Amino acid sequence: MAGSDLTISALTVSYGPVRALRGVDLEVPHGRIVAVLGGNGAGKSTLLRAISGTLRFHRGGVTSGDVRYGGKALGRLGPAGVVAAGVVQVPEGRHVFGRMTVAENLRAGAIGAPRGGQTDRVKDWVHELFPVLVDRAGQRAGLLSGGEQQMLAIGRALMARPKVLLLDEPTLGLAPQMAERIARTIERINAEGTGVLLVEQNASLALRLAHSAYLLEVGEVTLSGPAEELAATDEIQRRYLGID
Ligand code: ATP
DSSP states (O other): OGGGOEEEEEEEEEETTEEEEEEEEEEEOTTOEEEEEOOTTSSHHHHHHHHHTOGGGGTOEEEEEEEEETTEEOTTTHHHHHHHTTEEEEOTTOOOOTTSBHHHHHHHHGGGSOSSSOHHHHHHHHHHHOTHHHHTTTSBGGGSOHHHHHHHHHHHHHTTOOSEEEEESTTTTOOHHHHHHHHHHHHHHHHTTOEEEEEOSOHHHHHHHOSEEEEEETTEEEEEEEHHHHHTSHHHHHHTSOOO
């Protein structure tokens, strides 16, 4: 349904004199998983900040182009307005509220949810996806392992009932087994109809999960297409998958 695609058009973003994105076009079609690959400093986090309306917290701004969800421009809505529109970011580095309990973190996530009294149902679903969050409900989030904090960060974002989830390096620093668990959960979330924009340095995992993918290099999209096509290119195999 084209009406609920996330569309980024000719997006240029600067931090003062530093141009971090140059004319980026990208689309997350309704209910799809789209991966963005790229090395350090390519502009991946900047892209997510531009979508979620958080650029100004990093002294950045959109110079030209726009971001639309379901045809509606997100650019002027601000972070809370973007969440209310259904686009919710799980930030890099977990960023759970460390001094609050797991249960309080989940409740905080529901603040941005559309009205409609579905909070208990969504919480049950989050608990089903991540049973460990039930066991740890009364514990301070800062005491969880890295993998558990990532689960909580995703669970907290789901409490806002996103239509599109923005994931910034969800497997960074996790053991391979935990990274796989997170990957399976992303698939389950997507199977419920939630679109996913996945920024990952782990190209092999991202290309397995995604329907389509983009390669970002120094602020520009240099390759894009179906994930399996990108995975078959020399460029991706050599530089991002470690295949000679
Ligand atoms: P990483 O994986 O290292 O986070 P990235 O692909 O997410 O990399 P960005 O963090 O988006 O890349 O950075 C893109 C460019 O913008 C880099 O050149 C970076 O130095 C610059 N940049 C990012 N944040 C700021 C900022 N707050 N002020 C100035 N320059 C910034």
